[in-house]
Amino acid sequence: MTLPAAVPEAGTRPADALRLVRLRLGLAMAAMAVLPIVLAVLILPGLTGPDADAQARLAASSGDVSAALAADLGRVRSALLITAADPQVAGVVAGSGPPSPAVKASVSSIAGLLGPVVSSASLQTMTGVERLRVAGAKIAAVGAPRPADPVLTATASVAAGDVYRTQPVHSADGTTMTLSAPVRAKPGGPVIGIVRFDVSVDRLLAGAETVARSGGGYALVVDRSTGEIVADGRAGAAAGQVGGAGGGPMADLPDVGSALGGAVARAGRAWATLFGDGWGVGLAPVSVAVPGFADWTVVVAQPIPTGGIPIQLAIAALLLLAAIAGLAIWMARQVIRPAAALDGSRQELAALYEVARRDALIDPLTGLGNHRAFQETLGRELAQARRHRYPVTLMLLDLDDFKQVNDRAGHASGDAILSSFGLLLTGGVRRGDGAFRIGGDEFAVVMPHTDGDGAEIVARRLLSTALEPGAGTAPRRAPISFSAGIASAPDHGTVAGELSARADAALYWGKRHGRTTVEMYDPARHRAELPGLVADAGAAVATVIERRLLRAVFQxxxxxxxxxxxxFEGLVRPLPESGFSDATSLFAAAAVAGRTMDLERQCLETVAAAAGRLPDxxxxxxxxxxxxxxxxxxxxxxxxxxxxxxxxxxxxxxxxxxxxxxxxxxxxxxxxxxxxxxxxxxxxxxxxxxxxxxxxxxxxxxxxxxxxxxxxxxxxxxxxxxxxxxxxxxxxxxxxxxxxxxxxxxxxxxxxxxxxxxxxxxxxxxxxxxxxxxxxxxxxxxxxxQDEGLWPAPGSFRPWQVAPAQGGLGRGGSRA
The missing domain is CATH 3.20.20.450 (EAL domain)
Known part of the structure; x- marks a missing residue:
């Protein structure tokens, strides 16, 4: 496993909300650029040359330490999320047996990659049982539950892609904190356990403060929200105690935390008072790109030549720093508000899109799904069946002698029969089954979790009901006769074209041998029909491709x-001698015969040859x-x-x-x-x-x-x-x-x-x-x-233009 790069979030952005976000971000960036300039103008005149250089080095040093600390925190956090998302880790947490060598090696390699920063890494179930613990070079599978641990409950409630952090704990051995992430059996599933890293805050700081020590100083990490010293870089100092052993010029340092937490209230206390004569400090917040550590600030203290910063300038600097922090918080809230509106708009779009798409998949006469919905449902159910290994059965139905009904009684009577048969199908199948009208008098039923025998029982019950005069929820004057063909996956095929061909072969055999029947696909009886269907389609499509019986049209x-x-959109039309009435039937035959890509290549050449050179x-x-x-x-x-x-x-x-x-x-x-x-x-x-x-x-x-x-x-x-x-x-x-x-x-x-x-x-x-x-x-x-007067004023809409390869372009199709 490797540590991932950051992946930007994606989503839809309505134009108005997006412009608002950009405007507010621009204002925030402008404010952040102007206020430091004002701060510099106020402070620089009061500094001597050497003091100014020293302060500049301190500022750069604190920034370097902060960046290094943020990078280390980011690596630890990324490694934790990768481990929690590993399916093998989820298998260990969910299982009962010992962890596999691969999982042990994976967790050990991540712990080793992070070095001494992570003192131990463990996998733990929600009942508190440790399934695996890595501490240094030791790897152990642990079966006993740990004592009651509030980290479990807290970690289970964090959002996907986030981690839980405990407050640092101080002891004689140093300062540690726990980072943990939930483990799920599958994305979006329930939490089954956690991955926890025990992190040494002192070692984090030790790896980051090299620059500070090179100047004879040291670094501290302060939590602004509590005023607590999280980590102390001075040798012999215990975290949480900022005075340290031996007193000296840093004896007054315990006020650092409270001063940072309430800078405005203590504006009268100058830095020289806080740190003693001859010392200066640099401050740098830990990068907010590491979630959960935005309140941490790195304080670097180093000896500097005695310089003059008037107390008035120190007060002004503190006030401006507080103003910058307040403005940043306010602007962040202003940006989050339209971002939340963007997410709400995205959810509304998804819901409305689904409603409109559902309406486009309904046959208006019968209320059943149409041919497009049938293709979607059959493909989706077969894909699910292949993945989860359950049967899916397809039933094709064709009304017998329906053309004679239309010719004898008229199309209104035919429509009434179709509508009545749609109601019969709706009431005769399970809620989880899908019923569709796929042609003039052709219907289909997709039945997941049903084998062929079960589907045959349903089909014969439907036929018996349909043959009863007046049966169904709508009145009918005469019984309805139909023939049905059934094919089941995986017994008769595992892809849509294959299953449809076999169900159609059984139906065709039944139509030729008496009608009013239900036929389950049987290779011994129906195989003779199947090659004819596929061979005929394949031969017809091959003829179209070889003889180029296509013409291009442009819309x-x-x-x-x-x-x-x-x-222009490029389309194709089959020539009359091709035997196909339109491009839809041509591509349907190509799908049955497995020649779709061959046909698309020929369509591409046909359209390109007819188009020739286009205007620029x-x-x-x-x-x-x-x-x-x-x-x-x-x-x-x-x-x-x-x-x-x-x-x-x-x-x-x-x-x-x-x-x-x-x-x-x-x-x-x-x-x-x-x-x-x-x-x-x-x-x-x-x-x-x-x-x-x-x-x-x-x-x-x-x-x-x-x-x-x-x-x-x-x-x-x-x-x-x-x-x-x-x-x-x-x-x-x-x-x-x-x-x-x-x-x-x-x-x-x-x-x-x-x-x-x-x-x-x-x-x-x-x-x-x-x-x-x-x-x-x-x-x-x-x-x-159209009616006039409804179009906005000229110039209010930016027309789309043809541009070089990086912009947007228009469309054409190789088929109708």
Missing amino acids: PIVRLTDGATLG DRFLGLNLSPRSLEAPDFSPGAVRATLARFGLPPEQVVLEVTEREPIEALDRLKASLAACRAAGFRVAADDVGAGNAGLRLLSHVQFDMVKIDLALVHEGALHDPALSVLRSLVEMAGGWGALVVAEGIENGAQLRAMRELRVGAGQGYLLGRPSDELRDDGMIDLAAL
């Missing part, structure tokens, strides 16, 4: 301030699925080389990551995006509000562009929750300097809503339909497309 992305075209002030975007970015052999260099053949530089290209597909390897995806940026590309989050990733990807990557899914855009024009989500996304992207693009603008009301929210750009049929050419019709008259 403009329009700036919503003035109607100017910023760039325009951009083109290309979609890449998470599967491609997560692939071990993904290479931004290969993408760049492909585009270079058609004259497209990376600075004019945006690579979009869609949220419609689940993210399985986040770290690898982040590394691929970073490599794309290094190669000169911009990156965009596509379909935000549509997919299972939600805010997860946005919380890990700051994109150059955020593209809002059309479902959220349509909801935002009608409903307040979605509108609040859109507003928060715009503010968040504004904090990044990213461009927000609203997808699917199809009417004037949607255009008006997006402009009122100050969304930077938009695309959709209202602004421009996809075309075979990169057609720029000039400025679009936005006022003619």
Whole structure:
């Protein structure tokens, strides 16, 4: 294990609150810069030349000692947090057997790394049993409980990523304190024990005060909150006693602590009185970057030539120091207040985002989840099942002869049957199961923690209920017949495409052999259907790729301030002879056949070849699925080389990551995006509000562009929750300097809503339909497309511009 570097906190920052934080920080920095100058102007005229130099050395010495002490404290604290977060350590605390050699070596190496500062390190359960103790070179597994220890309860209540510190304890052997951190079985889980370091404060100071001793002086550490001397660097002095043996010029030193704790009240006492003739001091607070030690101050005392600091100047210096401290505390509180508002805004955004996304995943006719929700749920449940090893069963249902119902009785009757069947499914499955309408008359049920036999019982009970006239919660005039196919993980597959293909094969066999049936996938009976499904899909996709049966179309992305075209989104359409009606069905077949990345490469070439050279002030975007970015052999260099053949530089290209597909390897995806940026590309989050990733990807990557899914855009024009989500996304992207693009603008009301929210750009049929050419019709008259008088005054919104590789860029897609 190695000590980590500091990691900055990430989060969303609404623009107004962020500006307020920056303003207050600027004022604080200005005040901290001006007040020391005033202090220097008052004091320097009263100093002789040699005295001034000595005081400068003292100030530098106290700063060096403080920095060294803060660094040592930071290393101890980091080592403690690393040990507490180690899964092996958690296993030792939670287990009953002896610690493994690896854990002993790990804890011993950390204790050894920190040297004599940590006198002992131990692992302790919440019942007080010590599981492991390291003291010097000795390592012992201890099974007996320690006496009642208040450190356990106090440590269990500290926040994640923080440590608990006891007050220093003074004894004849020196001053020690205990630092401890909670151990959790898993992140966010309950506390199962603690890691505690017994730290020698005297050795901490001894390692830091070399500079002070080189000048014939010594260093003290004072706790300003209590006025207590925490550590005393003089030989033979006991911590907590600042007079020391032998008296001498330091006999009056016990007043140091109280003087620091109440400098204003004792302003009349000069430093010379406190430390004796011929001594001077330097003060430096321990860095506040080490949480829990902000009240510690290093005092360095050294002999200096007798100089003249008038008592009036000493009083003024103390008053100014007190003013600086008070101003720092006040400004810190002023900064914390909007920071708390930022966190509240982030939580509100997450809640509203989830509400709007949930609305976008519901089939309005039946109230069940739609096809997008089905894909998310099945992928998520299978991933959980693989991790925790429990069964998941997929049931596909298809209404029998439904087309004849529509032809005979009309679509209104068909819709009534679909709605009634949706109610039957909702009432016939468990609360933990997911029911979905995935096509016109096709339904699916995802059943976690259920094997195939259990799902078959549920399916036959549903079929029996559906065949009863008038059954269900809504009146029906006739029974409903359906056929069902069932496949279970892990018996019949462990990934979504594989499981769906097998359930579909069982369903297809049942439809061909009489209908009104429930079929569990059986390789002996249904394998003949499966190769046909996969082989047909694979052959059809291969034909499209080999014969290049694709054409590129380009949809403009329009700036919503003035109607100017910023760039184009590249899309593909399958040619009629491909056998596919649209790009959605083409990519669905590619997913079944395992040819998604091959198809994406062909789409990339098709769009790039049709685009040719772009004007310098325009951009083109290309979609890449998470599967491609997560692939071990993904290479931004290969993408760049492909585009270079058609004259497209990376600075004019945006690579979009869609949220419609689940993210399985986040770290690898982040590394691929970073490599794309290094190669000169911009990156965009596509379909935000549509997919299972939600805010997860946005919380890990700051994109150059955020593209809002059309479902959220349509909801935002009608409903307040979605509108609040859109507003928060715009503010968040504004904090990044990213461009927000609203997808699917199809009417004037949607255009008006997006402009009122100050969304930077938009695309959709209202602004421009996809075309075979990169057609720029000039400025679009936005006022003619919406009601007038609702847009803010000109110049109040900063339009997004195409910039070099470090800025934000626009989007295009390699498929529809």
